[in-house]
Structures are given as C-alpha cells and as structure tokens.
Amino acid sequence: MTSSEQRLAEIRGGVPPRRHNARTIAALTGNPGCSRRAVLDGAGVDKTGLAERIGFPARFGQSRFAITRGNAFEAQVKADGGVELLRLVAERLGVEPGDRADWTDLGAADDLPERHARSRELLTTAVPTGPHQPAALFDHPLLSLEVAGRRVHLEPDLVAARLAGRFHVVEIKSFPVIDGQADPAKVSAAATQSAVYVLALRELLAAAGHDPELVSHDVVLICPRDFANQPVASLLDVRKQLLVLRRQLARMDRLDDLLSAVPADFTADLTTDPATLTAALARVEARYAPECLASCELAYFCRHEARDHTGAMGRPVREALGGLGTVAEVVALASGERAPEPEQAEAAALLRAAARLRADALGAPA
Ligand code: SF4
Incomplete structure (x- = not known):
C-alpha cells in the first residue's frame, strides 16, 4: 500500500x-x-x-415501487429471447435485424470474477469480422473499470454486438417518453451512466487488442412510450459525457x-x-449547487453550510446577482448600507434599482 x-x-x-x-x-x-x-x-x-x-x-x-416497476419493464422488453428488443434496436440503428440473433444471459452466476471472465471472453469473440454474421445480444454482461486505484464491477442492462458493425450499449429505463419527450434530468442521468458502460466496454476491447472505437458512442435507450408499457428506443450520443468522465476518473x-x-x-x-x-x-x-441534491449524499449538509451564499441558489441566480458571493453582501449593496467596490458598481446599481422597484410595489420606503 x-x-x-x-x-x-x-x-x-x-x-x-x-x-x-x-x-x-x-x-x-x-x-x-x-x-x-x-x-x-x-x-x-x-x-x-x-x-x-x-x-x-x-x-x-x-422507491421500492419504482425498482419493481423498472424490473418488470426490463423483463417485458427482454422477453422471448430478445426478439422485440432486437427489432427495436436494429430499427433505431437503421439496419436489418436479420433472421436471428445469438442471445447470451451473463447475469445468472453469483461468482463475480467468473462472470467477468466469461463476459470478457464472449464479448471479445463477438467482434464483427464480416457482413453476414448474426447479431449477438448479451444480457447483463459484467464489465469493470478502475476508480481511484480500485477495480469496480459494472453491469449494463444489455450489450448488442454486430449491429451496424459495432457494439452498442443498451439501457432500459422505466421513465416514460410522453409525446416524444422524456424528463431531461432522467435522460441526462441515463446518458452519463451509459457512458460509464461505454468506457468500460472500450477498455475491455482495447485490453484484448481490439479497436476500442468498435464500441459506439451512441447508446440505445429504451423506455415505455406515453402511459402504456409499449417500449420505444432512442439514441443518446454520450461523447460529451465520456470526456467529463475520463477527466474525473483521471483526477481520482x-x-x-x-x-x-x-x-x-x-x-x-x-x-x-x-x-x-x-x-x-x-x-x-x-x-x-442545487444539482447536488440529486447526485450527492452530503447535499443537505452542504446546502445548510452554504445557506448564506448566493451559489446555493444556483449558478443562474449567482450570475444574475453580479457574481456577489454572499446574501449579506447582496442585501447591503441593495439597501445602500455598504458602498460598492469599483468592480461591484454595476451590480450595486442594478440591485438598488431592484430594491426601489420592490419598495414601490409594496408601498414601502427603499
Ligand atoms: S460534497 Fe457537497 S458540494 Fe460537493 S458535490 Fe457533494 S453535496 Fe455538492
């Protein structure tokens, strides 16, 4: 050590x-x-x-309910050896699904090293070598990635190989797509999570001497359409997420x-x-920042600690306040209690004007 x-x-x-x-x-x-x-x-x-x-x-x-619903939707999408899943993915990639696809369930065994070794062996032998090979679908393969010096096991919902000549990570989520639109925050989280799998799969191929670019940066996201359980597939380009992820992993x-x-x-x-x-x-x-509430376990502590800081209200608010760091500074400049520094003059004038408008609206002296 x-x-x-x-x-x-x-x-x-x-x-x-x-x-x-x-x-x-x-x-x-x-x-x-x-x-x-x-x-x-x-x-x-x-x-x-x-x-x-x-x-x-x-x-x-x-919630337990959301997990159960998600598992049921995933099982429905993968039913019958992935026939409907193959059709959905192929259609979204603009290729013919072919007569059949090889389906391999890699999620059954409890022994993680064994599952990882088997996933590595099967995925690396699924590298496309010609135009007429059947597609191959791998259910819950076990990948891995190094994070802060430690190997972490990762389990994507599915990896599709030999469609459009490449590997594609497929993520199945139970949040709905309504009128062609899904919750942007949930789509963004799915894209970042999928980028983790893309990176791990690229590393696996590279370690076996294959071109990591065989793994597409386009991830296939499958969600229920509208309020029915009818699955619909869309493509997520995760190049931006891959860049941020690589930078942060290098930092770790x-x-x-x-x-x-x-x-x-x-x-x-x-x-x-x-x-x-x-x-x-x-x-x-x-x-x-307010985004911490959705992504970091310490968010309530940090929000409490930052309660007097304008940054706690989000970057747009902080920028609208001229980059002033604390709520006390904002109030002091708005009320004229404090003379602004030269670089704060513009923000102070706007704050004074806003305070006057507010006072007029409330019928109180500024
Ligand atoms: S430690 Fe605090 S400030 Fe940092 S990401 Fe987590 S919640 Fe946000």
Missing part, C-alpha cells in the same frame, strides 16, 4: 472502501470542481453513513493531488463524534 492509499484508509477509519457502481461513478461527474466530494469518493468513504452521522441524512434513491487516480486538498488530520471515520466530523468537513472546500 502506498502512503497515499494508507492516508485514504485512515481517512475512512480503516474500514474497507465503499464499492462504486455505475450510478455512483456517473455521479462523480455531477460536480467535478468539488474537492470535498473528490476526496471522500477517492477514499471510498461511506457518504450515506457520514451524512447520517452528522445529522443530514440523504433523501434520494429509487491522482491520489496525491486529492490529498493536497485536505488538512493533514482530516478524518471521515464514522466512529468519530459528529461535531468533530462536521468541523473536519468544513475545512475541505466544497462547491454546493
């Missing part, structure tokens, strides 16, 4: 690091400028446990850089008392 790894182990109190999955890896890209998150994720700290310990439990995650690999952002005695050991943990967290720079 290197000294950096040793230090990260001390930060989490000597317990084994928390395992990442595609969702948590995708979430790493949600706020790439936040040192607090990078250090905690790099060390593999149990952020859910940490948030609970300091009195700000996380409040996100899928530089353990020394991560550690330079924290004081020497920083701890996230869950056996430590809450006041000490809170004080330790406060000494590591964070960049709270």
